[in-house]
Amino acid sequence: MSSKRIANINDVARAAGVSVATVSRTINATARVSPEVKRRVEEAVAALGYIPAHAAQVLSRQRNNTLAAIVPTLDYSIFARKIDAFQRRAEERGYNILIAISGFDPRVELEKCSRLIRSGAEGFLLEGGLHSDELYSLLASRKLPYVNTSVYEPGGAHPTVGFDNRAVSSVAAEHLLELGHRRFAVISGKAALNDSAADQVDGIRSRLAREGIDLPGHMMIECGFALAEARQAFRRLVSFQDPPTAIICTNDQLAFGCILEAANAGIDIPGDVSVMGFDDLKWAASLTPSLTTMYVPTAEIGHAAADFLIDRMEGTDTPAAKEFSAHLIRRESTAPPPTTREAAESGRLFESM
Amino acid sequence: MSSKRIANINDVARAAGVSVATVSRTINATARVSPEVKRRVEEAVAALGYIPAHAAQVLSRQRNNTLAAIVPTLDYSIFARKIDAFQRRAEERGYNILIAISGFDPRVELEKCSRLIRSGAEGFLLEGGLHSDELYSLLASRKLPYVNTSVYEPGGAHPTVGFDNRAVSSVAAEHLLELGHRRFAVISGKAALNDSAADQVDGIRSRLAREGIDLPGHMMIECGFALAEARQAFRRLVSFQDPPTAIICTNDQLAFGCILEAANAGIDIPGDVSVMGFDDLKWAASLTPSLTTMYVPTAEIGHAAADFLIDRMEGTDTPAAKEFSAHLIRRESTAPPPTTREAAESGRLFESM
DNA sequence: ATGAAAGCGCTAACAT
């Protein structure tokens, strides 16, 4: 079954009794070929187990059909899901994808990008909107298309596919305000590593400010992806003499940590304190209590990123920013605050709206 | 900063006043070059922002330096972690990796593999040991190295890097036996899709058989990755008139579902029933109760898979099977069974060992 | 130590 040497296009041409050009044509369906010849070529291909040498095609066509994605980690399912969707759509349109992991480090990101270019990547999916100038100029110098994902900045300097993190997180704040909360806390990912987290905090803060509510420094805790950190943050927040009645987490993993810690400490969610997440990971609905969170259209973003890049590469005109809507998913982890003087006051506040 | 056209090796040669051969030599450090010439070439490279055309290198060298990994999904962190490690090591050794997702479907796996070959992949990381004959013969016909991961079969027909799923899961059963359990249940992933799950069930069953304990059909539930399915399975098991005192789950996600459902139903783990997981995902220690589980060296397996493939490709001699040890992590979710007549009997059983 | 030139396997004019 397996021959001495891997067959190339010349072998196929010889076996089929045609020229290499004809072989190329029938394989790529790039021109009409007589049925008879077509049959012979296909037979030869099958008999020899011929698979075109990719590198030669790339070199000749001057096109690689390869996209790349650089993400902070694969170990948070939101990123995995995005990559998955990106890859699916790319494949549908005949593109391959290369993946690199930056570990939230811009220097690593830059280096990976350079490597990916070296490997033939022609379009880049980037996570968030916070990237080094070197990255942008590297891409620009080679005229390679890229798109920042999970952010949305119409008219911004860079193409984006995603949503407005400020707006979405202000919806989260609003939900809690409507329930009557006035004392808030936020647990977020490290803002320095993650512009989305920073924007989210921003959105919450300014929404609260509109109601005259302040978010003091000690009510804001940044932590990493480790569950233990989130649990500790929760413990700290509820230990204050004046604890928050609502805690907004900038991702579901953090909220999960809160739920675990609450169960452990005998604190009732949402009776004693409401907790919100962000992302709507697949298990969010299965927790006890089920998690109120913001649904984020991750898969759509992955698809759209692939489409954007490919359209750009193929010369199709595409808008530089595409927005997807995130929305609130109300579940059990949020409820009105425990009845207290403050709660009553906040009730009055809303009467006047 | 950016020139008209992307620079190629000829441009660099011209700018440095040397031949293309010399440029190639200095870039690849493949032969001695005078310091002066080296300096000039490096300057030219920097000035022109030259990056070698990958496809041309590949075509010329007849080597692609590309590995591929085909996994069922990226959405279970054990797979993401493996890929991550695989990719890291591959990169260290100068290889790129391509990723494909099979969705647990052997037909999709075959098709992806063919695509990957077409894209230049020269070595394959496969998940588990259950693959179609077509896949194996496709790989064999092109003499492409591959390795089945998270399984270990010394002397088997295919190279493996991993551990013996039967042995490891028998350790899990043993732990529970030592605690005095005699009524067992198993919640597993779909065995038809996943030979690891099948082997695990096998290992548990035969370990129990050695103690004369049977695992009746209704005490074995297969389910998918969805948390809700695991919760339902748990509910069903504890509703039996003769419920198990110990439940072994073939992955941590399933065990997590049990813990959630138990909390919901007011069932005490481990007081009423012990629950074990498998994988030791990063959050397993943070659950309440923390999860007793089998630690599985996923990252090491990813590394070893890359090493195996690269060694094979580079002609280094490597053993066809490499074993890594998984081991028990005792945490809170397992304890002796509630005291009953049966428990006393099992106590006697162990006195005689 | 350096240069000249022959491929690597394929595609895409250009011919016929």
Add this chain to the structure above:
DNA sequence: ATGTTAGCGCTTTCAT
């Protein structure tokens, strides 16, 4: 409809 042939950008003998 099919064949001929000149690249694509690089590596690697083979000379010098």
